[in-house]
Amino acid sequence: MNNYIDLSNKNILVTGASSGIGKSLVKTLDKYGANVIMIARNEDKLIEIKNSLNGTNNKYYPYDLADIDGIEQLIKHIVEENGKLDGYVHSAGVGPTCPINLTTYKFIHEVMLVNFYSFVEISRVYAKKKNNNGGSIVAVSSMASLRGDNAKMAYCASKAAVDGAVRALAVELKAKGIRVNSVQPGWVNTEMFEEYLKMGGDDARNRFKNNPKNTVVEPEEIAETISFLLSDNASVLSGISMITNAVGL
Amino acid sequence: MSEKEKLALLEDMFELEEGDLSADTVLDDLEEWDSMSKLSLIVLMNDEFGKKLSGDEIKKFNTVGDILAYMG
């Protein structure tokens, strides 16, 4: 393969593979020769995506990541069927809008289950010697980790938790040859973004008029950066969170 | 849910006193009817009534009565 990025025959696990950034990433990883292992709840979408890929070693495993207790078994099963993992990208996420007066700890917990706990649980299991060939873990965080936003407290906190975990895991997993990073997109043209615009109406739409700080990028662009972080070209990058919004803070 | 209970939910959401709202209250006359309370209403409608309200649909509400009717 003549690509700058070569992920030939690497087993890469992608959560949130059925939509948005995860879906674009699956297609990009397929282009770079990886064996992609997809996780999300919607099986129909996963089948459709798998059928659109060129590679023949791609697999999907429908799973609700809010069920944290079943994750270790799921990864064990995946490794038995596909061999050890070379990379893991956590793109599964929820981004609900909820003003503070309605943001109960139960609501925060629901967000944390998918955005944070499932990420650290998969990372914990990935890091066991029997499950990896070293490799690279990438979390899809958000600029929401750095800057606050109206009615987004639970989401911002969950992404800040992810970035904190990334820095700690990078140190602890160095000895195992595992790099851990995150990307922090601003606004990405996906279903999550569509949902945000629908809920916010004109108030939300107006935020994107003539405002370079709110540049909307395409999921394929984020997928390229993640692919780079997964590749050996990024061998010196670990413990960092990359702002991927095409404009900066 | 009775109309009284629905009004109480809205009064709580707007941080108003009991009895401050009636079906005739015009939303634009309420200082509290701002972008955050509109988001709160969307969440409340989803959590309490299982209805998915959008930002554009909210624009059609003129009075508190319109919200009560939407609650069903």
Ligand SMILES: NC(=O)c1ccc[n+]([C@@H]2O[C@H](COP(=O)([O-])OP(=O)(O)OC[C@H]3O[C@@H](n4cnc5c(N)ncnc54)[C@H](OP(=O)(O)O)[C@@H]3O)[C@@H](O)[C@H]2O)c1
């Ligand atoms: N779009 C943006 O503007 C933006 C900006 C910054 C960061 N991000 C982050 O990017 C990541 C991907 O978001 P996106 O924009 O691609 O959103 P999206 O199109 O809504 O995709 C979200 C993905 O997460 C999966 N997911 C959600 N809950 C799940 C659960 N309980 N179990 C398993 N999978 C679950 C969904 O799959 P199923 O529904 O099939 O389960 C879907 O594949 C998220 O972490 C988001 O926070 C997005």
